[in-house]
Amino acid sequence: MSHLDHTPSTPGKFKMDKSAYPYHGGRLRWHSSLAKLTFWSFVFIGVIFIFFYRSPSSSSSSSAAATTSSSSSRFHSDPSRRSLRTSSWGGPAWEKKVRTSARIRSRNGFSVLVTGAAGFVGTHVSSALKRRGDGVLGLDNFNDYYDPTLKRARQALLERAGVFIVEGDINDAALLKKLFEVVPFTHVMHLAAQAGVRYAMQNPGSYVHSNIAGFVSLLEVCKEATPQPAIVWASSSSVYGLNTKVPFSEKDRTDQPASLYAATKKAGEEIAHTYNHIYGLSLTGLRFFTVYGPWGRPDMAYFFFTKDILNGKSIPIFEGENHGTVARDFTYIDDIVKGCLGALDTAQKSTGSGGKKKGPAQLRVFNLGNTSPIPVTNLVTILERLLKVKAKRNVMKLPRNGDVQFTHANISLAHRELGYKPTTNLQTGLKKFVRWYLNYYSAAGKKADAR
Ligand SMILES: *[C@@H]1O[C@H](CO)[C@@H](O)[C@H](O)[C@H]1NC(C)=O
Numbered sequence: 001m002s003h004l005d006h007t008p009s010t011p012g013k014f015k016m017d018k019s020a021y022p023y024h025g026g027r028l029r030w031h032s033s034l035a036k037l038t039f040w041s042f043v044f045i046g047v048i049f050i051f052f053y054r055s056p057s058s059s060s061s062s063s064a065a066a067t068t069s070s071s072s073s074r075f076h077s078d079p080s081r082r083s084l085r086t087s088s089w090g091g092p093a094w095e096k097k098v099r100t101s102a103r104i105r106s107r108n109g110f111s112v113l114v115t116g117a118a119g120f121v122g123t124h125v126s127s128a129l130k131r132r133g134d135g136v137l138g139l140d141n142f143n144d145y146y147d148p149t150l151k152r153a154r155q156a157l158l159e160r161a162g163v164f165i166v167e168g169d170i171n172d173a174a175l176l177k178k179l180f181e182v183v184p185f186t187h188v189m190h191l192a193a194q195a196g197v198r199y200a201m202q203n204p205g206s207y208v209h210s211n212i213a214g215f216v217s218l219l220e221v222c223k224e225a226t227p228q229p230a231i232v233w234a235s236s237s238s239v240y241g242l243n244t245k246v247p248f249s250e251k252d253r254t255d256q257p258a259s260l261y262a263a264t265k266k267a268g269e270e271i272a273h274t275y276n277h278i279y280g281l282s283l284t285g286l287r288f289f290t291v292y293g294p295w296g297r298p299d300m301a302y303f304f305f306t307k308d309i310l311n312g313k314s315i316p317i318f319e320g321e322n323h324g325t326v327a328r329d330f331t332y333i334d335d336i337v338k339g340c341l342g343a344l345d346t347a348q349k350s351t352g353s354g355g356k357k358k359g360p361a362q363l364r365v366f367n368l369g370n371t372s373p374i375p376v377t378n379l380v381t382i383l384e385r386l387l388k389v390k391a392k393r394n395v396m397k398l399p400r401n402g403d404v405q406f407t408h409a410n411i412s413l414a415h416r417e418l419g420y421k422p423t424t425n426l427q428t429g430l431k432k433f434v435r436w437y438l439n440y441y442s443a444a445g446k447k448a449d450a451r
Helices: 002-006 011-025 033-061 069-077 079-084 092-102 120-131 148-160 173-182 204-224 260-279 301-310 333-346 376-387 412-418 426-443
Strands: 111-115 135-140 164-167 187-190 230-236 283-288 314-319 363-368 392-397
Touching: 092 111, 092 135, 092 164, 092 173, 111 120, 120 135, 120 148, 120 187, 120 333, 135 148, 148 164, 173 204, 187 204, 187 333, 204 230, 204 260, 230 260, 230 333, 260 283, 260 363, 283 333, 301 314, 301 376, 301 426, 314 376, 333 363, 333 412, 363 412, 376 426
Parallel strands: 111 135, 111 187, 135 164, 187 230, 230 283, 283 363, 314 392
Antiparallel strands: none
16 A cells, blocks of 8 residues: 555554553563464554544645645645656756756847647747747646647657747646746746637536636746746637627627636636736736637637548538528637737836836737638638538537637737737638648548548
């Protein structure tokens, strides 16, 4: 039993020694080894009994209860026990990799911590920053919300570009603190999140864990850091929820989320306001509108439509009330990357230090869309042409469980403040996506080549 190995001073054992004590005093004498054997057998059984009887209360009250899988999160958050971790961070070689990856190679460059670096947007932003000479350190927990092999392939891509991804969770405060000890990050690009609208009904806790608890955990470490970094983070167009006024402008109401995902992103915007207000953190939220492109997320429609069309499977096409059009403001990844870099470049410094606010700091939120909503049926038509396969369309009513019927970004604010100007239309962007898709999955030995 591993319990015993790790907890040498369990209360159970201690009690055994005490209860056994009188028998050593010589009141009872042992004439036969059989009697001794019998006695120690009883003691042994007693120890086991006491151990099991006591263990629930002792493990809940003892800080040394790093024994069960359920205590692993506590284990990870306790820096004093780091040496016992089985996880992969820490040590001189690891620190060297962290430092090297985050080293700035251009004049006036940044050192940026990118959370969710093995994600779709995270990979593209990391490599763009690295290419222009900024120092970049990635952080990702490589969870299995979607196929982790895709995340590993992105990681390999970044590794070749000189970006190291630390494997860990944004909820691991000890890890975050360590990273800020090793590197005085000037910026944090926070893209780690639980995405997806309908998955929130299956796993609501995951949204709270990543998008709320994780964000707060990150902000706590950022506000304590000296210097405090400026933070740019991913909000979502979904915060517009049931808003019907189009195009969506940053000033429009965002208090009617249609999914838990949207609600957690909206909560993030309010949390950002708080940390800006109390601690002087510079915070910029970016409301992404349906980002697509090479290395994209397999849970998104354009991605699994491609897969299903190639496999001859029928694809669900939603329509609104009275056969109303469902449309999205699809935004190509390269345009989003430019918006992210524009946000980092225009972010002012945080004003606090040592966890204290010294003056007002920048607080911003921007739409990053394409200002050109495209009906989902058009998306499918473009894919059919690119894949040279006819789709089996299964038209059905848009379920009322998270998705909204229409998104359309007003991007005039981002244009003015960030110089944001999307240049890729859906036809062009999907062509690049399909080329990547066929190449990636044929290289992976999977059946994806349509010809
Ligand atoms: C877009 O937003 C700006 C404010 O950023 C506003 O002045 C403008 O009227 C909006 N345009 C439309 C068409 O709603």
